[in-house]
Amino acid sequence: MSIGLDIGGTKIAGARFAKGGIEEARAEHPTPDNYQSFLQTCRIVADELGAGPQIGVAMRGVFNRETGLVEKDSVLPYLSDVSLREDLEKVLGRKIILENDANCAALAEAIDGAGAGYKTCLGVIAGTGLGSGFVVNGEVLIGANSFCGEIGHIPLPYYEDSDGDKVPCGCGQVGCLEKLVAGPALARLYKKMVGRNCGTHQMAEDAARGDADALRVLDRYYTVFAKAMVVALHSFDPEVIIVSGGLSGLPGLYEEVPKRWGRYAMAKQPKTKFVPARYGPKAGLRGAALLVTHL
DSSP states (O other): OEEEEEEOSSEEEEEEEETTTEEEEEEEEEOOSSHHHHHHHHHHHHHHHTOOSEEEEEESSEEOTTTOBEEEOSSSGGGTTSBHHHHHHHHHOSEEEEEEHHHHHHHHHHHHSTTTTOSEEEEEEESSSEEEEEEETTEEOOOTTSOTTOOTTSBOTTOOGGGOOOOBOTTSOBSBSHHHHSHHHHHHHHHHHHSSOOOHHHHHHHHHTTOHHHHHHHHHHHHHHHHHHHHHHHHHOOSEEEEESTTTTOTTHHHHHHHHHTTTSSSSSOOOEEEEOTTGGGHHHHHHHHHHHTO
């Protein structure tokens, strides 16, 4: 048995897996707006799963692997500068193994998901934020500063006004990929182009049934996404890019982005595959559980 928790911007999800990676149970609760409630919610999720002595936790942001101190979280600011691993171990009464959520998702997909059989896999989580992790021969590359593969806080290349408004990011920059590609950015782009609000889930549904406004916004958005993926192509040159997270199901995403990235990449016909995660939005959670059994 292995237990994983996935800390997202909108929900904290947990799952229990049996031998062979079969999911036995799942629990989730909304992500609170303060740290103490956050810790208690993690405890509730773990207790509902009947968690064992170790829990793998997939989390956003950058943290110190030696101390468990979170150094920066641009989506959940209350997690910045806290000793998360130590606090979770106190509240949950279990050993905690922390890992970046994008690394967890990439690991799950590389082991037996959409990246199985590839030597180099870049896993991208496109949801409330934009995270990514790089796996080589089944091993997550961490890097000297714990953010190898993390492209979300690089400015969007080839930026045009029609790509959306540049807004300040929690990392201190303006115009980061995260602020032009993640879910809130897509919603802002819709408001900018159409003049009214529309959530990303509704947008996807509207586009699937042929709504002209939704299709027009997504057409522009896929160009922005393609520009963002050029950062990944030029930095890591992976054999496959695997997309998970709340935006991974947008209609046309996997056809349109590769059609467009050749306009901006040094190679006009990149060989890199661009595919949905086998485990979809659950990839990070599955990877968190793998921290207990695989690493």
